Amino acid sequence: MVKILIGLLAAIVxxxxxxxxxxxxxxxxxxxxxxxxFAQVRAAGNKATHGKVSFDLFSRTITVADIAGESVAQxxxxxxxxxxxxxxxxxxFLHILQPISPRSxxxxxxxxxxxxxxxx
Numbered sequence: 001m002v003k004i005l006i007g008l009l010a011a012i013v014x015x016x017x018x019x020x021x022x023x024x025x026x027x028x029x030x031x032x033x034x035x036x037x038f039a040q041v042r043a044a045g046n047k048a049t050h051g052k053v054s055f056d057l058f059s060r061t062i063t064v065a066d067i068a069g070e071s072v073a074q075x076x077x078x079x080x081x082x083x084x085x086x087x088x089x090x091x092x093f094l095h096i097l098q099p100i101s102p103r104s105x106x107x108x109x110x111x112x113x114x115x116x117x118x119x120x
Contacts, residue, residue: 023057030055034064045072061087 031053041048051066067081 026057027055030062034062041069046070059087060089061085062089 034050034053038048038050047068047070049066049068050064052064054063055061056063062085064084065082067084068079070076070078
């Protein structure tokens with residue numbers, strides 16, 4: 001009986017560790033993907049910054065706060081977005097910005113819902 005309880009407790013601890021480890025991995029991957037997208041904008045000479053990046057695994061929602069950008073074109077154009085939210089996304093995480101999924105080269109059948117919250 002004690003062996004069964006110890007085995008059950010070990011399984012619960014391993015499952016909890018796997019869940020939180022996977023959630024941390026996904027959060028880091030999303031943050032890396034967002035930073036790579038902003039790096040592409042900066043590589044073109046433009047200014048682009050963002051605040052906190054978060055991802056909710058269950059609702060598949062990406063939220064990027066405090067987005068700011070400025071173009072190098074004359075006259076310079078700047079944009080500030082308080083919060084960018086994309087709900088219902090799937091892998092690859094940022095395919096919502098592209099009409100074709102880069103992994104399958106098929107049109108995306110179920111696009112994400114995108115919400116912008118502007119500064120006052």
